[in-house]
Amino acid sequence: MTVLRTMEWKKLPVSLTELCINTTLRCGQSFRWRKSGEDEWSCALHGRILSLRQDPSHLHYRATYPKSSSYLPSPPRSTAASEQAPEDDDTLDLIKHYFNLSPNLSQLYEQWASADQNFKKKAPKFTGIRILKQDAWEALVGFICSSNNNIARISQMVEKLCIHYGPLIGHIDSQAYHDFPTPQALTGPRVEQHLRELGFGYRAKYLYQTAVMIAQDKGAGWLDNLRNPESPKFGDKARPAGQMEEGGRDGYRTAHEELLALQGVGPKVADCVCLMGLGWGEAVPVDTHVWQIAQRDYKFGKGKHSSLTKATYDAIGNKFRGLWGEEAGWAQSVLFTANLRTFSERLVAKTEISEVIKEEDADGDDASEVTVARKVEVREKKVKRELVEDEHQALEVSSTTKRRRTTRNSLGAF
DNA sequence: CAACTTCCTCCTCT
DNA sequence: AAGAGGAGGAAGT
Numbered sequence: 001m002t003v004l005r006t007m008e009w010k011k012l013p014v015s016l017t018e019l020c021i022n023t024t025l026r027c028g029q030s031f032r033w034r035k036s037g038e039d040e041w042s043c044a045l046h047g048r049i050l051s052l053r054q055d056p057s058h059l060h061y062r063a064t065y066p067k068s069s070s071y072l073p074s075p076p077r078s079t080a081a082s083e084q085a086p087e088d089d090d091t092l093d094l095i096k097h098y099f100n101l102s103p104n105l106s107q108l109y110e111q112w113a114s115a116d117q118n119f120k121k122k123a124p125k126f127t128g129i130r131i132l133k134q135d136a137w138e139a140l141v142g143f144i145c146s147s148n149n150n151i152a153r154i155s156q157m158v159e160k161l162c163i164h165y166g167p168l169i170g171h172i173d174s175q176a177y178h179d180f181p182t183p184q185a186l187t188g189p190r191v192e193q194h195l196r197e198l199g200f201g202y203r204a205k206y207l208y209q210t211a212v213m214i215a216q217d218k219g220a221g222w223l224d225n226l227r228n229p230e231s232p233k234f235g236d237k238a239r240p241a242g243q244m245e246e247g248g249r250d251g252y253r254t255a256h257e258e259l260l261a262l263q264g265v266g267p268k269v270a271d272c273v274c275l276m277g278l279g280w281g282e283a284v285p286v287d288t289h290v291w292q293i294a295q296r297d298y299k300f301g302k303g304k305h306s307s308l309t310k311a312t313y314d315a316i317g318n319k320f321r322g323l324w325g326e327e328a329g330w331a332q333s334v335l336f337t338a339n340l341r342t343f344s345e346r347l348v349a350k351t352e353i354s355e356v357i358k359e360e361d362a363d364g365d366d367a368s369e370v371t372v373a374r375k376v377e378v379r380e381k382k383v384k385r386e387l388v389e390d391e392h393q394a395l396e397v398s399s400t401t402k403r404r405r406t407t408r409n410s411l412g413a414f
Numbered sequence: 415c416a417a418c419t420t421c422c423t424c425c426t427c428t
Numbered sequence: 429a430a431g432a433g434g435a436g437g438a439a440g441t
Contacts, residue, residue: 151436266437268436288435
């Protein structure tokens with residue numbers, strides 16, 4: 001097993017309204033973070049394992065390096081593993097970069113709320129959601145995997161990719177941590193077949209072909225040259241970007257168009273990469289959830305924009321950019337997260353379910369556009385059912401420990 | 415262009 | 429118990 005050196009825990013003052021890792025790391029923009037303990041998150045990043053905890057006033061962080069890491073070039077001055085060259089540790093800078101901590105999020109929320117009544121209504125229970133500055137290649141791969149897929153399985157696929165093709169950083173608590181594979185690592189002649197065997201389905205071909213295009217066809221640095229110059233790679237200097245327009249800045253539009261040339265990359269995936277990997281805050285990825293939001297809350301879904309065509313896609317992005325401005329993608333991700341099933345319990349006070357159901361039913365204010373696909377209604381009803389069931393289960397367990405377990409819940413029980 | 419179909423697999427519901 | 433349907437889409441026709 002790899003020898004590691006674990007740095008000490010350090011802390012950075014940050015409020016939960018500026019950053020909430022428990023939401024930000026689970027809302028479907030990154031797929032590699034794992035809960036490594038009670039309220040502890042870990043991920044291999046930039047040649048180290050980064051572990052995080054958060055309390056209301058601070059983000060606590062710790063890096064764990066492999067013994068012979070190229071990221072800490074200076075020779076060890078002490079033999080004690082925990083004392084080695086902490087002055088060379090750039091983890092704080094990495095965190096500020098990765099979590100995109102420069103923008104004042106509370107201020108942005110206020111701005112979005114004052115411009116948009118719907119945001120004002122939905123956002124208060126979903127504070128601290130930031131757009132991460134992920135590696136562009138990692139974002140590209142993750143979102144190619146995301147087509148016709150859900151977060152849980154995307155995470156599984158990305159993990160398989162890292163295990164089989166990414167460099168091992170080390171183990172913590174017998175859990176292996178691999179960094180993300182390079183594009184080159186996915187260009188081997190049997191990669192596509194192997195990925196199919198690993199359960200990637202038709203995405204296997206996309207990943208292989210895209211890896212070849214990135215590693216061989218396009219020149220070195222092609223992907224990163226599509227970055228927002230105001231939001232450069234970790235360690236690089238910022239340069240000004242262009243002027244904002246309805247369709248976004250020139251650099252954003254160029255990046256979006258260029259990305260469409262890659263296999264498995266359509267408008268939605270291109271915008272995910274633009275927003276979360278290339279630093280273009282005005283990118284608005286429109287997936288089925290955002291499409292539902294646009295119909296339910298922003299009067300899309302009828303007339304000219306009755307179906308999600310390319311024209312409708314662009315119109316939704318333009319609408320949101322006009323409403324929220326240069327960081328429209330950030331605001332969009334807040335509403336998106338509020339709409340996710342995983343987080344929908346927050347819309348409900350766990351104590352009084354019946355009341356909440358009434359409230360939600362009376363919630364059909366917004367112009368009562370019921371073309372909103374009964375999918376949404378069905379889903380909401382389903383959520384309500386589940387909430388009621390969850391509550392019942394919780395009550396049962398706490399009171400009598402009955403064994404009313406459905407088959408799917410008995411995973412690993414015996 | 416818009417509309418429709420196919421592509422893989424896993425999970426859920428019926 | 430088996431089968432249909434859906435899931436943060438994209439590409440081909």
